[in-house]
Amino acid sequence: xxxxxxxxxxxxxxxxxxxxxxxxxxxxxxxxxxxxxxxxxxxxxxxxxxxxxxxxxxxxxxxxxxxxxxxxxxxxxxxxxxxxxxxxxxxxxxxxxxxxxxxxxxxxxxxxxxxxxxxxxxxxxxxxxxxxxxxxxxxxxxxxxxxxxxxxxxxxxxxxxxxxxxxxxxxxxxx
Amino acid sequence: xxxxxxxxxxxxxxxxxxxxxxxxxxxxxxxxxxxxxxxxxxxxxxxxxxxxxxxxxxxxxxxxxxxxxxxxxxxxxxxxxxxxxxxxxxxxxxxxxxxxxxxxxxxxxxxxxxxxxxxxxxxxxxxxxxxxxxxxxxxxxxxxxxxxxxxxxxxxxxxxxxxxxxxxxxxxxxxxxxxxxxxxxxxxxxxxxxxxxxxxxxxxxxxxxxxxxxxxxxxxxxxxxxxxxxxxxxxxxxxxxxxxxxxxxxxxxxxxxxxxxxxxxxxxxxxxxxxxxxxxxxxxxxxxxxxxxxxxxxxxxxxxxxxxxxxxxxxxxxxxxxxxxxxxxxxxxxxxxxxxxxxxxxxxxxxxxxxxxxxxxxxxxxxxxxxxxxxxxxxxxxxxxxxxxxxxxxxxxxxxxxxxxxxxxxxxxxxxxxxxxxxxxxxxxxxxxxxxx
Ligand code: SF4
Numbered sequence: 001x002x003x004x005x006x007x008x009x010x011x012x013x014x015x016x017x018x019x020x021x022x023x024x025x026x027x028x029x030x031x032x033x034x035x036x037x038x039x040x041x042x043x044x045x046x047x048x049x050x051x052x053x054x055x056x057x058x059x060x061x062x063x064x065x066x067x068x069x070x071x072x073x074x075x076x077x078x079x080x081x082x083x084x085x086x087x088x089x090x091x092x093x094x095x096x097x098x099x100x101x102x103x104x105x106x107x108x109x110x111x112x113x114x115x116x117x118x119x120x121x122x123x124x125x126x127x128x129x130x131x132x133x134x135x136x137x138x139x140x141x142x143x144x145x146x147x148x149x150x151x152x153x154x155x156x157x158x159x160x161x162x163x164x165x166x167x168x169x170x171x172x173x174x175x
Numbered sequence: 176x177x178x179x180x181x182x183x184x185x186x187x188x189x190x191x192x193x194x195x196x197x198x199x200x201x202x203x204x205x206x207x208x209x210x211x212x213x214x215x216x217x218x219x220x221x222x223x224x225x226x227x228x229x230x231x232x233x234x235x236x237x238x239x240x241x242x243x244x245x246x247x248x249x250x251x252x253x254x255x256x257x258x259x260x261x262x263x264x265x266x267x268x269x270x271x272x273x274x275x276x277x278x279x280x281x282x283x284x285x286x287x288x289x290x291x292x293x294x295x296x297x298x299x300x301x302x303x304x305x306x307x308x309x310x311x312x313x314x315x316x317x318x319x320x321x322x323x324x325x326x327x328x329x330x331x332x333x334x335x336x337x338x339x340x341x342x343x344x345x346x347x348x349x350x351x352x353x354x355x356x357x358x359x360x361x362x363x364x365x366x367x368x369x370x371x372x373x374x375x376x377x378x379x380x381x382x383x384x385x386x387x388x389x390x391x392x393x394x395x396x397x398x399x400x401x402x403x404x405x406x407x408x409x410x411x412x413x414x415x416x417x418x419x420x421x422x423x424x425x426x427x428x429x430x431x432x433x434x435x436x437x438x439x440x441x442x443x444x445x446x447x448x449x450x451x452x453x454x455x456x457x458x459x460x461x462x463x464x465x466x467x468x469x470x471x472x473x474x475x476x477x478x479x480x481x482x483x484x485x486x487x488x489x490x491x492x493x494x495x496x497x498x499x500x501x502x503x504x505x506x507x508x509x510x511x512x513x514x515x516x517x518x519x520x521x522x523x524x525x526x527x528x529x530x531x532x533x534x535x536x537x538x539x540x541x542x543x544x545x546x547x548x549x550x551x552x553x554x555x556x557x558x559x560x561x562x563x564x565x566x567x568x569x570x571x572x573x574x575x576x577x578x579x580x581x582x583x584x585x586x587x588x589x590x591x592x593x594x595x596x597x598x599x600x601x602x603x604x605x606x607x608x609x610x611x612x
Contacts, residue, residue: 025363025364025455027563029543029563029564029565029566030563030564030565033565034542034543034544034565035543035544037212038212038244038249038251038252038255039251040215040216040219040316052565052570071364072363072364072367072397075363075364075397076299076561076563077298077299077542078213078297078298078299078301078313078314078315079212079213079315080213080216080297080315080316080317081216083315084216098364098367099367100364100367100397101367101368101397101399102299102313102314102315105314105315105318106315106317106318109315109317109318110317153199155199155329156199159329164317165317165318165321165329166220166223166224166317166320166321169224169321169324169325170223170224172325173224173225173324173325
């Protein structure tokens with residue numbers, strides 16, 4: 001098993017890149033089909049991300065790309081393999097109209113930026129977007145639009161900025 | 176200041192703050208659990224943040240189970256099992272092996288969970304412990320790995336969605352039917368970020384194993400936990416399980432003036448048996464609406480409905496009968512003690528003679544890993560908690576969810592059947608006298 005990429009090496013969500021758009025209720029079985037989750041290696045998981053739903057994703061996703069979804073993204077099991085697969089694929093952030101709780105929590109803990117954005121349904125597959133985490137907005141360069149998102153509460157933003165829960169806990173144990 | 180909900184009280188107690196919905200708190204963990212899928216990643220996190228040789232925050236209250244791919248269905252699963260065994264032995268944690276049963280059944284049966292506890296499990300159905308009045312919640316492997324080192328974890332204090340149920344359930348209607356109805360009404364994500372709380376005279380009269388069903392499936396509406404205020408039934412159940420006396424803290428119930436996100440009221444007398452259609456638990460309908468749907472497989476088991484009482488309902492229906500020729504039945508007891516009860520009471524034989532396949536205790540085909548996965552076009556009725564596309568195997572298979580009674584009666588006819596047509600006893604009280612208060 002390799003270590004999940006640490007946050008300092010993570011792509012910058014303020015850099016515009018391609019949006020991969022998914023629908024409502026994308027559950028963890030669809031993000032990382034259960035037959036592949038005997039592995040917890042982010043790179044290997046990334047090669048199977050969305051395999052049943054959108055087989056071309058894992059071949060064509062570029063580091064820095066975004067995942068955009070509708071309501072209730074990441075519902076289902078608590079498997080951290082799902083956000084980890086996105087980290088492994090180099091996804092720089094996830095924008096959704098809403099998230100399932102555990103996925104949201106896992107993503108923050110891994111230092112993967114997530115924004116809840118009602119206007120996400122205006123984003124089309126292939127649009128070029130970026131996330132502004134401080135302001136809580138998503139900018140669509142292709143359509144020249146921007147959408148308000150719920151800025152992360154201070155505590156969560158600092159978790160993401162520090163690189164996730166591991167870095168936060170290490171700092172805490174060192175204190 | 177208004178009163179507090181049970182969820183707010185439990186997190187106040189564990190964080191040493193006046194916790195209110197929306198607050199972020201760091202709270203002390205009482206019990207931590209991971210299994211063969213989520214464990215290895217949590218161990219890696221633990222090693223990274225605390226070091227290879229660090230101590231667990233509380234080895235006696237840390238539990239690892241081998242239940243999801245058990246026995247191992249491949250080399251990678253076997254290696255995961257070894258990782259669990261090694262980590263548990265090295266750090267002196269409790270470990271349950273192949274055949275001991277599903278994590279959520281084991282923690283309850285072995286008395287690890289007490290009312291008022293904060294229990295985190297690296298498994299989404301850790302909401303189950305709410306049925307004992309503990310704040311049980313599912314977390315990721317990173318959460319778990321760091322908490323194993325520190326003994327605490329961050330939480331957003333949830334709002335509470337309250338379900339108040341009064342009246343007697345009809346014969347043939349169970350907690351499973353109630354929770355499928357709740358999920359159908361509020362939707363698959365209706366309770367996201369919130370605690371579900373179950374109250375009212377119907378809930379108070381439910382035996383503990385039925386309350387656990389309600390709490391278990393809180394996650395299927397997005398809930399962070401699913402709480403039932405602990406009462407005398409809870410205490411006597413646990414005293415029986417653990418042999419020690421339980422002090423019930425009267426504080427562990429919501430104040431009369433607590434503020435809820437919403438309150439949903441139900442008249443239990445009106446509820447028909449429910450079935451959730453493919454491929455989402457929220458597609459709950461009266462069983463009459465889907466009666467007659469032909470089935471290929473019936474699966475009885477899981478952390479939702481794989482307890483002795485559940486399997487006994489099925490066995491009573493199939494006693495002296497045989498499965499309809501078009502169906503196969505897979506029965507997977509939730510724990511080793513359920514397995515032995517089945518042997519000791521003869522229902523192992525009843526089910527085998529009826530044509531069912533009985534497997535070792537564990538998760539079985541619940542998540543589509545092994546031991547009874549579905550092929551293209553297969554239609555299944557399961558006593559499980561999820562029926563997402565591909566959940567029990569092929570993306571082209573279809574899974575209906577229902578109670579053990581609905582499963583048993585449907586097995587007899589080979590199609591979805593209203594249990595009220597055959598099975599009229601709601602609870603066989605002699606069963607509970609055998610194993611439960
Ligand atoms: S029985 Fe199913 S839902 Fe329960 S813990 Fe096992 S895989 Fe998960």
